[in-house]
Amino acid sequence: xxxxALWLSLRLxxxxxxxxxxxxxxxxxxxxxxxxxxxxxxxxxxxxxxVLPPTVFGYYLxxxxxxxxPVGQLWQAAFGQQLVFTFEGLLVASIIxxxxxxxxxxxxxxxxxxxxxxxAAACCGMPPWRALLxxxxxxxxxxxxxxxVLSFAHTLGEFGIVLMVGGSIPGETKTIAIAxxxxxxxxxxxxxxxMSALLLAISxxxxxxxxxxxxxxxxxxx
Amino acid sequence: MKGLEVELxxxxxxxxxxxxxxxxxxxxxxxxxxxxxxxxxxxxxxxxYRPQRGIVRVNGETWLDSGSGRRLPxxxxxxxxxxxxxxxxxxxxxxxxxxxxxxxxxxAERQARAERLLALVHLDGLEARRPAELSxxxxxxxxxxxxxxxEPAVLLLDEPFSAVDKAxxxxxxxxxxxxxxxxxxxxxxxxxDLDEALMLADRMVVLSRGRTLQTGTPExxxxxxxxxxxxxxVDLRNLxxxxxxxxxxxxxQLDWSGLRLExxxxxxxxxxxxxxxxxxxxxxxxxxxxxxxRGEHENPVKGxxxxxLVTGQTAQLTLRPEHxxxxxxxxxxxxxxxxxxxxxxxxxxxxxxxxxxxxLMPGGSG
Numbered sequence: 079x080x081x082x083a084l085w086l087s088l089r090l091x092x093x094x095x096x097x098x099x100x101x102x103x104x105x106x107x108x109x110x111x112x113x114x115x116x117x118x119x120x121x122x123x124x125x126x127x128x129v130l131p132p133t134v135f136g137y138y139l140x141x142x143x144x145x146x147x148p149v150g151q152l153w154q155a156a157f158g159q160q161l162v163f164t165f166e167g168l169l170v171a172s173i174i175x176x177x178x179x180x181x182x183x184x185x186x187x188x189x190x191x192x193x194x195x196x197x198a199a200a201c202c203g204m205p206p207w208r209a210l211l212x213x214x215x216x217x218x219x220x221x222x223x224x225x226x227v228l229s230f231a232h233t234l235g236e237f238g239i240v241l242m243v244g245g246s247i248p249g250e251t252k253t254i255a256i257a258x259x260x261x262x263x264x265x266x267x268x269x270x271x272x273m274s275a276l277l278l279a280i281s282x283x284x285x286x287x288x289x290x291x292x293x294x295x296x297x298x299x300x
Numbered sequence: 301m302k303g304l305e306v307e308l309x310x311x312x313x314x315x316x317x318x319x320x321x322x323x324x325x326x327x328x329x330x331x332x333x334x335x336x337x338x339x340x341x342x343x344x345x346x347x348x349y350r351p352q353r354g355i356v357r358v359n360g361e362t363w364l365d366s367g368s369g370r371r372l373p374x375x376x377x378x379x380x381x382x383x384x385x386x387x388x389x390x391x392x393x394x395x396x397x398x399x400x401x402x403x404x405x406x407x408a409e410r411q412a413r414a415e416r417l418l419a420l421v422h423l424d425g426l427e428a429r430r431p432a433e434l435s436x437x438x439x440x441x442x443x444x445x446x447x448x449x450x451e452p453a454v455l456l457l458d459e460p461f462s463a464v465d466k467a468x469x470x471x472x473x474x475x476x477x478x479x480x481x482x483x484x485x486x487x488x489x490x491x492x493d494l495d496e497a498l499m500l501a502d503r504m505v506v507l508s509r510g511r512t513l514q515t516g517t518p519e520x521x522x523x524x525x526x527x528x529x530x531x532x533x534v535d536l537r538n539l540x541x542x543x544x545x546x547x548x549x550x551x552x553q554l555d556w557s558g559l560r561l562e563x564x565x566x567x568x569x570x571x572x573x574x575x576x577x578x579x580x581x582x583x584x585x586x587x588x589x590x591x592x593x594r595g596e597h598e599n600p601v602k603g604x605x606x607x608x609l610v611t612g613q614t615a616q617l618t619l620r621p622e623h624x625x626x627x628x629x630x631x632x633x634x635x636x637x638x639x640x641x642x643x644x645x646x647x648x649x650x651x652x653x654x655x656x657x658x659x660l661m662p663g664g665s666g
Contacts, residue, residue, distance in 0.1 A: 194387035197348045200374035201381040202401035203450055209375075212400065216391045 079272050082249050083257035090165070090253060091233040094172045095226050098180040101173070102225055106184030107214070111196075125182070127175045136242025139171050143243065168244040168251050175239050179228040187221020188214065220292045227288045231281050302359055304454050304486040306345060310352035314340050316510040322454075322486035322503075324359075329489045329497035329518075332507035332533060338490040339384075340510070342456045345488065346381055347374030358453045358486075380447030380485075384459040386439045388431040394418060394442045395427035401449040417445040420482075421475070437468035444479075455487045461496060473499055494535055498522065506530050524659050528576045531661070536578045537630040544573045551655060557624040561599050563658035576661040583657020584631035586617075587650040589641045599653040601629065605643055610635060617643065619651060629653075 109121060127135060143161040144150050153161040161167040191214060199209035215222070237255045244251030246260070254273055261270040303323040308316045318341055322328040330338045343349035345356055347363065350371070356364040363372045380401075388397050398414040405413060418427055421441035431439055440460060447455060461469045477500070480487075491497050497504050498518045506513045506521060513533070514526045525531040531539045545555040551562040552569060554577065569575065587600070603621040606628060610616075615638035619629045631651065633643075643649065 192385065192387065194383045194385055195389065197343070197346065197374070198381065198383060198387035198389070198446075199400075200348060201346055201377075201379050201450070202446070203375050203378070203403045204400070205373075205375050208403075213389055217389075 079269060079276075080252075080254065080257040080261075083252050083254045084273070084276070086165075086249065086252065087234050087254040090168060090172055091230045093169050094176055094233045095180075095230050097169070097173055098176055098229055099222075099226065101177075102180035102184045103215075103222065106181045106221075106225075107188050107210075109181070109185045110188035125178050128178045132175070132236065132238030133242060135175060136171070136239035139174065139239065139243050143167055143170070162243060163245045163247060163251060165244075165250055168240060168253075171239055171243040172233050172236070175236065176229040176232055179232050180225040183221045183225040183228065184218065185221075187218035187224075190221070191217050220295050223288055223291060227284050231284055234277060234280065304345070304488070305355065305357040306341070307356075308341060308344055308351045308354040310354075314510060316340065316344075316351055316354075318505075318507065318510060318512045320505045320512060320515055322488055324486055325480075325484050326502045327480070327487040327489055327500055329491055329501035329504040330507055331491055331494060331497045331504055334492060335509075336507040337510035338492075338507055339458055341507075342381070342458050342488065342490055345377075345454065346379045346456060347372065347377050361453075378450060378453040380450045380452030380455045382440075382443045382447050382455075382457045382460040384462055386431070386443040386463075388439055388442055388446070390431050393428050393430055394423065394434065397431070397442055398446050398449040401446050404451065414449065417449055418442070420448075420479075421445045435468075436464045437472065440464055440468075440472060441475075444476075453485055455483065455485055457487065457489045459490055459492070461491075462493070476500060494522075506533050508533060523580050523657065525578065525661065527661055528578075531576070531578045536580060538579045538581065538584065540577055540627055542575055542577055544569045544571050544575060546571055552660065554658075554660075557627060559601065559621070559623045561653060561658065562655045563660055564656050566660045566662075569660070569662055573662065577658055578661070579629075579653050579658050581631040583654040584629060585652045585654060586631070586633050586637065586641065586643075587652065589643075589647075589649060598655060599658070600650055601653060602648070602650045603629070605645055605647050605649050607645060608638065608643060615643065619649060 105124070109117065140162060141147065142149055145154065145160050150161050161170070195213065195217070196209065199213045204212065235255055237259065240251065240253050241256060246252045246256050254277060258270050258273045261273065303321060303326070305321045307319040310316045314337055316337055318337065320328065330341060332338055340349055344351050344354060344364070351366070353366040354364055362370050363377050364370065389400060392400060395411065395414040395418065398417055399410045402410045402413065415424070415427060418424060421444055423438060423441055423445070426434065426438065431442070434442065443460070461472055464472065489497070489500060501518055503516060504518050504521055505515045508529060514521055514530045521530065522534050522536065525534060525536060528539055540556060542554040542556040542561070545553040545560060547553070547567070547569070550565060552564070552566045554561040554563055554575070563577065601619070601621050603619045603625070606618040606620045608615055608617055613635045614632050615635050616630070616632045617638070619631070621627055621629060629651065
């Protein structure tokens with residue numbers, strides 16, 4: 079069992095979910111409520127990671143984040159280290175490839191709120207931020223929770239992009255999914271089996287929790 | 301100036317050319333077919349719809365003035381709105397729904413005030429229920445109480461009774477009539493139900509495709525429509541074309557497809573002028589079939605009863621006049637009157653069209 083890799087994966091998943099939460103709420107809400115030119119393009123771009131092969135996606139991120147790229151240089155200037163093959167680089171990649179898993183459920187969650195409910199909030203004198211906190215977020219909560227669980231689980235399991243952008247540096251970018259692959263390559267079946275079982279258990283637990291929770295919310299909202 | 305003033309104009313996407321005012325304490329009904337822009341007008345008052353040009357003023361305060369670019373955001377307009385679907389917050393209890401509209405009330409007083417308002421709409425004891433645990437009528441009352449909880453400068457009701465059953469609706473009408481005594485703000489009621497407007501409104505605005513066609517008391521609008529279009533919208537089915545035949549000292553005489561009729565005097569219409577005319581069915585009087593009675597000299601029309609529709613204690617009748625069977629007259633009589641006169645399809649009958657009820661609309665064609 080590679081505890082370092084597990085801890086790294088959990089940290090990566092945690093930060094990915096935490097940073098995606100405001101991004102997803104903001105973008106999901108904009109896509110749900112606003113009509114603007116280029117909305118279709120934005121939606122397509124958000125969905126792109128769903129269909130693009132992870133290695134291809136990882137390759138482009140590698141090129142975009144590399145030391146020769148503007149993004150890579152900017153990062154280097156700001157933080158004094160390169161973006162690729164670091165935890166931070168992995169986190170940025172993770173946020174990008176999790177966009178569809180975070181934004182789409184949140185968008186559906188906001189879309190499920192009837193327009194009159196939002197109008198009613200305004201008629202009740204609630205400024206937009208208060209309507210968001212007291213009305214929209216509680217009602218869109220099942221979608222937001224689904225988004226968080228999906229991105230968490232997906233981050234734990236992502237392989238191709240992580241390998242491309244992060245390499246496999248122990249303690250820095252070697253996630254548990256890569257560790258499992260490593261162990262299999264080394265014919266260490268026992269460690270691979272243990273770690274796979276652990277990932278399976280974590281995935282099952284998160285899914286079970288989400289299902290139980292959304293059923294409760296469903297009952298409450300009738 | 302107390303009350304609400306509204307003037308909205310735009311060509312697209314929803315055409316609007318509406319102007320009306322509503323005094324404090326007055327109930328103004330906006331009536332018109334679906335798609336006539338009624339709800340859009342309400343939403344423009346509330347601020348959730350932004351018309352291209354318009355003015356909305358409430359008690360002298362400008363909420364919208366496209367000319368000066370002033371536009372108060374929706375949450376800063378003191379509006380109480382009852383939505384057709386009620387739009388209660390499903391995750392909050394009845395009391396919390398009301399308290400959500402009490403941002404202007406000190407926190408410590410909100411609970412007590414919510415309970416008082418729920419008692420006002422006869423929902424005491426149900427404060428802790430969520431909307432899903434309330435009946436349609438109860439939800440509607442929570443929606444009314446929540447609108448009042450805002451202490452609105454204007455109360456807007458968007459088809460508030462359309463989603464409840466008839467018995468509940470009747471009860472809610474009585475309650476709204478009761479509530480009126482404590483309401484001192486302008487109330488705008490959107491409805492496609494004419495009877496509802498007649499029952500609740502002090503004045504009504506008839507709308508079609510976003511235009512205000514006529515504003516007046518329900519009685520005026522339903523007996524003296526300004527145009528055939530209004531007559532059709534307020535369900536005046538006895539709408540016909542005629543020609544002015546002659547002007548006498550007391551009356552204007554019409555030639556209705558060969559039959560001479562007398563209407564209340566409408567000076568200024570030269571003989572030969574085409575007019576549209578209506579007679580509300582309350583001014584169509586059935587003659588007794590067993591013996592003649594008084595009043596039969598007033599615009600008698602003979603014909604055959606074509607159809608009878610009994611609704612409760614009222615019989616709605618259609619008479620096909622002898623002089624032109626293609627111009628059916630609609631009227632209603634109490635059911636016992638229909639029985640006593642042995643009214644059934646096919647029998648001969650006669651009616652009088654009371655001259656004071658015949659209303660002429662110059663220029664139009666029926």
